[in-house]
Amino acid sequence: MKSTSSEILDYHCRLESPTSLGRSGVSQIYQGHALQSEGYKILLKLFPQLKDKLFNEYDVRAYSMKTEARLMAEGVFVNQNLTEDVDWFGIDRFTFEIILRKELRLKFDDQIEWKCNTRVMGLIVDQSLNIVKGIKYRSKKNIDSSSFDMYGDFIIDCTGRNTSSPKWLKESFNLIVPTIQIHFGFGNVTFIGERFRTGDLSLDSATVIGTTVNPPHKNVGFLASPIRILKTIDDSSLGTMTVFSINCVNSEYPPNDSYENLLEWAKENLDIEYYMILKHVKVYSQLIPYRRAIDDRKYVELLGKKWPQNYILLGDAMCTFNPLYGQGMTHAFRHARELGKIFGESCHKLKDISHIFNRRASVITEECWLASTANDWKTPTLKVIETNKNGDVKIYQRDSDSATTNYPQPRIPLMIRFMQWYSHWLLQCASKSGQLATDFIRVVTQQSNPLILMKPTTFFAVIHIALMNYLKDWGLFGGRSARNTF
Ligand SMILES: Cc1cc2nc3c(=O)[nH]c(=O)nc-3n(C[C@H](O)[C@H](O)[C@H](O)COP(=O)(O)OP(=O)(O)OC[C@H]3O[C@@H](n4cnc5c(N)ncnc54)[C@H](O)[C@@H]3O)c2cc1C
Incomplete structure (x- = not known):
């Protein structure tokens, strides 16, 4: 609680094991965390003075999702041509928890009794x-x-x-x-590092960069999110301390035994651009896994x-x-x-x-x-x-080996099937429409109700693009569609 900003980061980086700090109850504290814009707004409303403190004492910044980020979902850049800007708040969870606890003490010390351990x-x-x-x-x-x-x-x-x-x-x-x-076989490896120039301006200009998983074909993802501004005179440094998260579903876990092995794995499993970024990183912390x-x-x-x-x-x-x-x-x-x-x-x-x-x-x-x-x-x-509320338990497993387990196949709820289909075509539309991309980002960052993605103009645009692609696929409408996975 009394540590300075750099002591906190230093402590985090030198950590011998993720459980070596007393707060064992929050084992995810060392993993990369992104706070969505709505959360950031709620936070600043509760603690209005926090923003200045974070920026001045902790070298933290908010980043523009419009101009400083490059985020991909299902092969589509989702933050292109946004019609309004959205903040991406860059801080690590470990520092964030300590700061919040300090703020609570300052604001409510006479009303809160802490019972630690x-x-x-x-x-x-x-x-x-x-x-x-x-x-x-x-x-x-x-x-x-x-x-x-x-x-x-x-x-x-x-x-x-x-x-x-x-x-x-x-x-x-x-x-x-x-x-x-x-x-769904989640796994992740996180570490803190300094990014250096790759020579590719489209990557180097993106302070926040990443791609989501897209099962069943693409079960690994990547996110680099800045957590501190780094004062450096090295021209080849991008000047940020960044938290890197390499993620998977379907139990296709990235290794965490050495950075060399992680790089080797990244070369085979991630898109080349994320591998290039990882190749140009100076690692400051342990590689911390999370699988539960x-x-x-x-x-x-x-x-x-x-x-x-x-x-x-x-x-x-x-x-x-x-x-x-x-x-x-x-x-x-x-x-x-x-x-x-x-x-x-x-x-x-x-x-x-x-x-x-x-x-x-x-x-x-x-x-x-x-x-x-x-x-x-x-x-x-x-x-x-x-x-269920009577305590009956049902287990379903996809592609289970019936010799070892006896679980039936899970049935995907209709609503979920529709959402999978709709969001695929919505993303295709969003790649061409700034307004749709903005609506999509507003929903992802929890600023807007997901129903805005179903408003009539959007709904018809999605149906239209899907239909055009089906017609192309059926050969009724010139050439075959580039992508139709449904
Ligand atoms: C790998 C990973 C990455 C994540 N990344 C993100 C992200 O990028 N963005 C995001 O928004 N969220 C992320 N999350 C989720 C996020 O960490 C949680 O949603 C968030 O911490 C939930 O807050 P909470 O206060 O409900 O619980 P927690 O933060 O888990 O806090 C629970 C607290 O209760 C205490 N406790 C537990 N049991 C007891 C008990 N019996 N008695 C007393 N105290 C107890 C614990 O010690 C702890 O302090 C991630 C989670 C994981 C696992």
């Missing part, structure tokens, strides 16, 4: 009234110590992707939270009034997403803003707030869920686990 072990409830009244907690350092009770008017479970809420709610209320988990992420949604809203009063799940505790689409932090910020709004409306009884929140938060979650899972359903080794 402490684990919540269970809930204190009144079963007959269907209320959560508090939590039981214990020191992490002394696991044999007895637990303590803490009571509260309203309790928020924001314990992230490994929340124990489903277990606690089952134990305390015999309540089963319906869930769906999608396993899944899509995991808890359908709290389906439980209606069976859900207990005065208790909610927020952020990852309610839903985790494929990290490749960078939605999680902004999703959690939006949940928090919605909760603030509900309390601010001052017309609700405390006992109703958890149900109102569940309804409204699930709308936010649904937006992110559909956008982030549509592609995951294309993974060749997809595994889906569904639990």
Whole structure:
């Protein structure tokens, strides 16, 4: 907390292992993170003075998605000819957490009591009234110590992707939270480095550069995102400290044993331009892998009034997403803003707030869920686990070896099939239309509701381009289409 900006970065880079810092509860803290524009806006509204601090003390910057980024999805540049600019906020998650904690202390120190190295072990409830009244907690350092009770008017479970809420709610209320988990073989290797000129201006001028995965054909992706301005006199340096993320789905993991091996892998698996960038990097940190992420949604809203009063799940505790689409932090910020709004409306009884929140938060979650899972359903080794409110569990696995597992093939929901089809043609349209590209980026950065991508003019443009391509494919309309994968 008392470290300077460069000490924080130095500590991060010298880390011997990702778990060598006390905050083991956030194992993803060292992975590359992008904060979507809507999250950035929410953050600056809560902490208006933060921007100046970040820029002056931490050498952080916001980058223009219009002029300083080169982002590709399904082979299409998605930020071309934007009609309005969108900020890309460049900071690493490790620094970001420390700064946020410092800001919370400054703003609310007399209202917050911090209990560090402490684990919540269970809930204190009144079963007959269907209320959560508090939590039981214990020191992490002394696991044999007895637990303590803490009571509260309203309790928020924001314990992230490994929340124990489903277990606690089952134990305390015999309540089963319906869930769906999608396993798509996520893997990622992250490191911090300094970018040097490749000699290709189109790459060197893009401070933010990357491509998403596109399963089943392209199961690896790349992102280079600046985290600090680097004061250097070396002309061949691009002058930024950058966090690099090399990602995969379908368990096609990049190696992290040495940079040479990673480069060799990149040469074979990534497009040549990303390999060229990696070849011109001076690496400052360890290569840190992460392999455990899944899509995991808890359908709290389906439980209606069976859900207990005065208790909610927020952020990852309610839903985790494929990290490749960078939605999680902004999703959690939006949940928090919605909760603030509900309390601010001052017309609700405390006992109703958890149900109102569940309804409204699930709308936010649904937006992110559909956008982030549509592609995951294309993974060749997809595994889906569904639990309904009676506790029945169904497991599906694509291309499973029936000799070893007995799981049926997953059936892709119709809505998801349509979204896969629609987003493919939408991207083709967006590559030619600045307005459509802007709408698309606004949705990806969570500034606009995805429904703007279905407005009549866009819908007809998408149908038109799809039809023209089908006609070409069927030979009815001059030449064959360049690409038709559906
Ligand atoms: C590899 C990877 C890359 C990602 N990249 C991005 C990205 O680019 N952009 C983005 O927006 N999101 C990204 N995410 C998702 C993002 O990290 C999460 O969505 C976000 O951290 C969720 O915030 P949260 O507050 O809900 O949970 P967390 O940040 O996970 O925080 C949970 C907290 O609860 C504590 N805790 C857990 N259990 C207990 C307990 N029993 N008692 C007390 N405390 C407990 C933990 O120690 C931790 O401090 C990525 C995730 C991964 C795994």
